[in-house]
Amino acid sequence: MNDQQGKSDDKEGTRLSADGIASEEVVQELLEKYDKESQFRKFKPRTKLALLVSAIAVSFSLFHLWVAGFGALEAIKLRSIHLTFVMVLIFLLYPARKKGMRSKPGIIDWIMVALSMVTGLYMVFANEQLALRGGLPITQDYIMGALGILVVLEAGRRALGKELPILGVLFLLYAYFGEYVPGTFGHSGFSLNRIIAHMYIGSEGIFGVALGVSATFIFLFVLFGAFLGETGMAKLINDASMAMAGTSPGGPAKVAVFASGIMGTISGSAVANVATTGAFTIPLMKSVGYKPHFAAAVEAVASTGGQLMPPVMGAAAFIMAEFLNIPYKDIMIAALIPAFLYYLAVFAMVHLEALKTGLVGVSREKLPIMKVVLKERGHLVLPLIAIVYLLMKGVTPTFAAFYGILVAIGASFLRKTTRMSWRGLLMALEMGAKGSVSVAIATAVVGFIVGVSSLTSLGITLGDNMIAFAHGNLFATLVLTMITAIILGMGMPTTAVYIVGATIAAPALLKLGIAPLAAHLFVFYFGNISNVTPPVALAAFTGAGIAGSSPSRTGWAAARLASAGFLIPFIWIYSPALIAQGSMTEVLWSLVTATVGVITLACAVQGYMLKATNTIQRILLFVAAFGLIKPGLITDTLGISVLIIVFLWQRFQCNSVKAGSVNV
Known part of the structure; x- marks a missing residue:
């Protein structure tokens, strides 16, 4: 390590508050730097604009709770209303440019809000007329469709960054200019009217399966996480983890593995999980002797794995269940052993690092007592137990999440210290809605990619060419798929990475005889691992910001800690027993x-x-x-x-x- 590197890794106080924990300002600064989803306007409390946004967000959540528990809407109407809420919130919360971050929405923003409402709700009212015309669009449909495409792309740019919308535009251009594309990727090309109709009016574009999953499963699980957060679940996880592992050699790092893994199943964002949980765990790891870059890497790897951990995995897992037309519980069961192995490897590495460098744990008198922790907050695990039970019973994820939210509210009333107030209920409804917009708009923008692939058969063509490039070799095709997922993950959220990968890369694996579940899980895993894969490892960079360490050195340390995550997906392709495919004897022996x-x-x-x-x-x-x-x-x-x-x-x-x- 050179001197400059060492100085970088030894930086301390500027990132920490007086009690040794990263301050809220530091956490927010890192979120806005590395997590595009967190770069939204913060309005002054109780102003008219703040109350308006809160009212819209709460209404958004209440609408979905009503649909899940009591209502029933046609798929296209549900998706249209869902997307309308999402885009309205995006144009109110996300500025067109960074320098407009703290300003109020301007005239352009309000125009975009109006266009969002018109184009988003158009399909709610025009759907019946369209059906009476036998699905044949008229001029008005094409105009609304063109406006709708532009509005969705702009909303995606604001909330997600430019990478995914640019990819969407490239696919749309490919559909139009196909006759000029040489070789096997060329096609006859499609008219603007045909492209608009396919993307906006049909169910294979913007309002496709991906947005449908967002409007049913994903939103409710994000809302479920918001309610768990409001009940104080984070404190339960941190205190219980400290009580369990705090005294062992390098105990705080093991606490980070436990806490971040469990919190990751709730937050759904690796970067946000690092910023919030890491504010507590990274300074604690440094205090017992872990090097700053290693402490940041542990937090990044543990937070990234949260989306791989059942029962509540990342949003892409719900989309996978819909794509494969299998129950979500099958995804859970298949992912259980790989997730266990991933975290076991990380846990073993931090333990060995502690032994190698002679580190100790935290003294018992400084740690919470497990008995007291469980007595005060143990009841907060009831919602998670309810979710697992309902999913394993075969209840749809929509109903499981709905009843999980009800159980979370009810469980909070079992202790006075965790009881949710009316203010807390409204806050959970608001934060759940705001937390869902980035995933929702990603599924809408990805609709262009899925739609063009179905319109032009691009997915099949790419699969054939990938196999040809790899000369039919399975291992080479797997490596190409892995590289594709990791590169996509450098600029897009995990959900979008999975959908794109499932559209353009998974078909190649299926053609080589790989089972659909194994192939899709392979893409899903590497879409997640991209968060800790240099040169762009956003989760690791966020941890480095808290630790005051070198982002590059932290990224490579994270990749080393996540080495099992790079290996395990290849193994289950060749031996599906690792994803619970096979006899019980084979599965147990593989485990x-x-x-x-x-x-x-x-x-x-x-x-x-x-x-x-x-x-x-x-x-x-x-x-x-x-x-x-x-x-x-x-x-x-x-x-x-x-x-x-x-x-x-x-x-x-x-x-x-x-x-x-x-x-x-």
């Missing part, structure tokens, strides 16, 4: 060997087992890890044999050192 394998991988990555490893031992540990993680009699036998050799070798070295000490 056992993969568990030993990821711990061995952690030893190899950290260069430490019973003691620091030499180069040969480290290479052998990598060989053993790969053999154990990949199920199979030959690979398991190889892995176990090599692991035993290294273990006995290290044991002999330790005994020799002890004997030498005694003789001395």
Whole structure:
């Protein structure tokens, strides 16, 4: 490490408040820097504009609660109203340019609000007339469609950044200028009217399946997370994690793994999770001796994995269930073992880092007492238990989330300290609505990509060309798919990455005989891992901002900690038992060997087992890890044999050192 790097990693106080925790100003600054979704206007409380936005957001949440629990709307009407609320909130909250961040909405913003209402609600009222015409559009439909496309693209630019809207525009241009595209990607081209009708009037463009999932499942789970946050679930998770792991070697890092993993299932955003949970865990890790860049990396990797962790995974998981036309519980079950292995590897690495550097935990008197924590806030886990029970019973995610919210409200009243007030209820409704807009508009913009792919058969063509480029080799195709997902993840939210990847990359895997669930999970995983993959690792950069460390060094440390996450998806492609596909015996044996394998991988990555490893031992540990993680009699036998050799070798070295000490 050079001197400049060292100085960067040793920066302390400027990022922390007096109590050693990152201040709210620092957290907000980092969110606005690395998380486009957090770059919205903050209005002064109780002003007319603030009350208007709050009223719209609360109405948005109440509308969806009514539909989920008591109402029933046609799909196109539900999606239209959902998108209208989303776009109105975006144009009120997100400025057209950064320098307008703190200003009030201007005349252009209000014009866009009006256009959002007109184009968004048009399909609610025109749908019946369109049906009577046999689906044949008229001039008015085309005008509204053209305006609607422009408004959605602008809303996406404001809330998500320019990358995804630009990709959407490129796909639209491809649909129009197809006759000029050379080679296998060329097509006859489509008229503007045909493109507008497909994107706006049909159910394969803006108002497609992705937006439908946002309007049903995703919104309610975001709202569920907002209610859990309002009840004080974050404090329960932090205190319980501290009580469980705080005293062990390097305990605060293990607390970060526990807390951030669980919080990640609720927040749904890796960057936001790092900024909020990391404000507490990163300074705590540094206080017991972890280097700043390592502390930031632990938080980034743990927060990123939250979207991979059942029962409430990232929004893309709900879209996956809809794309594959399978129950969401099947996604949960398939993701359970990979998520366990991911977190086990991270946990093992932070433990080994503590042993390697001689770190200790926090003294018991400074930690919460588990019995007291559970007595005061243990009842707050009831909503999560209810969600898991309902999903496993086969209830739709919509109803599971709806009843989960009711249970969360009811559970809060079991203790006076957690009881939700009317103000708290309104705050949860407002924050849930605001938290959903970025995912919702992403699903609408991605509709252009999905729509063009279905209109031009681009997905099939890309799949064929990807296979041809890889010469039909499965491993090479997997690597190309991984690279595609990671590159897309550098500029787009995870939900959009998954949808695009499922549209243009997954078909290649399906053509090579990979099961649909395995192929889609593969894309989903690497869309998430992109948050900690250099050179653009937004979750790691956010953690570096709190820790005062080098973003580049933090990014590479995060990639090293997440190494199991890069390996495991390849394994389940070749051995589906890792995603619970196969007999119970196969699944259990895969779980056992993969568990030993990821711990061995952690030893190899950290260069430490019973003691620091030499180069040969480290290479052998990598060989053993790969053999154990990949199920199979030959690979398991190889892995176990090599692991035993290294273990006995290290044991002999330790005994020799002890004997030498005694003789001395």
